[in-house]
Amino acid sequence: MKTNGHCFAIIEEDEHGEPTLASGCMKYEGSDFQCKDSPKAQLRRTIECCRTDFCNQDLQPTLPPLDSTGRQLYSVRIAADVGVFSTSLSTDGLFDGSIRWMAVLISMAVCIIVMIILFSCFCYKHYCKTMAKRHCYNRDLEQDEAFIPAGESLKDLIDQSQSSGSGSGLPLLVQRTIAKQIQMVRQVGKGRYGEVWMGKWRGEKVAVKVFFTTEEASWFRETEIYQTVLMRHENILGFIAADIKGTGSWTQLYLITDYHENGSLYDFLKCTTLDNRALLKLAYSAACGLCHLHTEIYGTQGKPAIAHRDLKSKNILIKKNGTCCIADLGLAVKFNSDTNEVDVPLNTRVGTKRYMAPEVLDESLNKNHFQPYIMADIYSFGLIIWEMARRCITGGIVEEYQLPYYDMVPNDPSYEDMREVVCVKRLRPVVSNRWNSDECLRAILKLMSECWAHNPASRLTALRIKKTLAKMVESQDVKI
Known part of the structure; x- marks a missing residue:
């Protein structure tokens, strides 16, 4: 056939899988577009075009093969005066929408799993540190027990301290041990310096003054005054122990004294x-x-x-x-x-x-x-x-x-x-x-x-x- 447009030959597989061959020519307008066909065609087919007179009688299109995933390939073959140009495309696109969504979901799942693993590692590391500190604390407590024999009351300890001649309160190691063994029972007061708790040491009631960290100077001064030589007097609040608890940003300043239930x-x-x-x-x-x-x-x-x-x-x-x-x-x-x-x-x-x-x-x-x-x-x-x-x-x-x-x-x-x-x-x-x-x-x-x-x-x-x-x-x- 002779025309000023493209001539073509097309082979197409029908719905029963049988190939059908057809040929013809197109007007010049739009023939380029028609020869490109569409990669979204539902049936397997191949179209070949040429531009010379009666050229389509020499065209022998064949159905495109299936790729490894079973998807059909679409072939376009455009023949000019010299040579033939052809391409193959997937009929359902290189980047199918469902595949993209699948990739996104898999990526998110992988990220979540990685985050869970990292968080679990962090928690485990923190747990190990806590247990190590607790073990160290218990070991120190066992060592400190040697400074306070079983059955000793606070009065016994203070009387021994007074009779020893120092007159400046209990030894620091004894104070530290008492502070560690205090059980906080309930809060009985609060002021600008901190809080006052009623605590127990070996069943005896004690008052625990917990200073705010901003009041460290007050804690230090009060501890210093109470441990002054010959400070103990029946009409001065009885001092028992002082200690600093905590590490890093968490610090508690303890001042432990006699407990008087009548209050102020x-x-x-x-x-x-x-x-x-x-x-x-x-x-x-x-x-x-x-x-x-x-x-x-x-x-x-x-x-x-x-x-x-x-x-x-x-x-x-x-x-x-x-x-x-x-x-x-x-x-x-x-x-x-x-x-x-x-x-x-x-x-x-x-x-x-x-x-x-x-x-x-x-x-x-x-x-x-x-x-x-x-x-x-x-x-x-x-x-x-x-x-x-x-x-x-x-x-x-x-x-x-x-x-x-x-x-x-x-x-x-x-x-x-x-x-x-x-x-x-x-x-x-x-x-x-x-x-x-x-x-x-x-x-x-x-x-x-x-x-x-x-x-x-x-x-x-x-x-x-x-x-x-x-x-x-x-x-x-x-x-x-």
């Missing part, structure tokens, strides 16, 4: 009223503790004078026998007359503003001398005596518990609030008229007034307070 003086006064004897017992025992702190003991194993700097009803604990013991020595200042040095802790923490003396509030306190710190403690002690006296019943009358200056400043007063009331106006907590009608409260009123005098030099010493209260205790036949 603040808690005690809120729910308990006093008679004259109970009042004198509390006041005298607190004065004894403060006097021991303030007193320097001379000798080869002497004790430096210590000022508390944060005396308040929340820092005094009530023992079972109704006496007081002073706690929280994280801000304490030491003084040794031999060196004439005032040892002030490097601590950003400050005392409680409500209990601060006038000279502390107006910043006139001479920090280079020790005596001003002592006198500031006495001012705070006067406010504590006022808190006690309000809860003493006379003639069936008693005031509800309140903090000092409760009616003059907000619940959380600022320096300016306290300075205005204490320094500028020179006000002091209000005293009930009923106090003057009772001999005991009248003497207490005189005592506290001499404690909170504006001029530090006019205030009583702790020893003077102790002796005055001792006479009152004797006159009331109070058993301490």
Whole structure:
């Protein structure tokens, strides 16, 4: 056939698998496109085209073979004046959509499996480290057991420590062992420094003060003060042990002391009223503790004078026998007359503003001398005596518990609030008229007034307070 377009010959397999041969010519327009055919044809076929006159009679197309996967190949053969060009394509495309999705799913599955394996390896490694630490801890604990024989109580250990002559508390290895063996039972308090827990050691109740890591300076100072030679006193909270637990970013600072279930003086006064004897017992025992702190003991194993700097009803604990013991020595200042040095802790923490003396509030306190710190403690002690006296019943009358200056400043007063009331106006907590009608409260009123005098030099010493209260205790036949 003669035409100005392409001539062709095509062989196609019908639906029964029988080949059919056909030939013909096409117009010029679109003949190139027709010769390319489509790779998506459903039946197996081959088309061959040529451009010369009657050329299709020489074309002999054959069906394309099947590839290794059973897919048919499509052949296009275009013949020119010289030579023939032919190609073969898969009839369902080189990148079938289902195959692509299959590849994506397989890749995702492989990634997930790899992640699971890596995570399992990490967990196993972490578990091995934890078990190694636990084994090491248990081994150390077994070694440390040698320092505390079975059956020894805390009282036995402390008595042995006192009789050994060191007077500075239990040996460090014993402290470390006790700290490891403590079982935390329940939280009993929380403050700006950390938390207080009731714990048990060999069945004995102990108090565990857990400091925040930001309060390391307070922990270090309090531990240092408690381990001062000859520090132990019945009216100072009994120190047992101190330890640091944890590694890396996880650290706990433990201070272990005697446990007093009555809580602080603040808690005690809120729910308990006093008679004259109970009042004198509390006041005298607190004065004894403060006097021991303030007193320097001379000798080869002497004790430096210590000022508390944060005396308040929340820092005094009530023992079972109704006496007081002073706690929280994280801000304490030491003084040794031999060196004439005032040892002030490097601590950003400050005392409680409500209990601060006038000279502390107006910043006139001479920090280079020790005596001003002592006198500031006495001012705070006067406010504590006022808190006690309000809860003493006379003639069936008693005031509800309140903090000092409760009616003059907000619940959380600022320096300016306290300075205005204490320094500028020179006000002091209000005293009930009923106090003057009772001999005991009248003497207490005189005592506290001499404690909170504006001029530090006019205030009583702790020893003077102790002796005055001792006479009152004797006159009331109070058993301490």
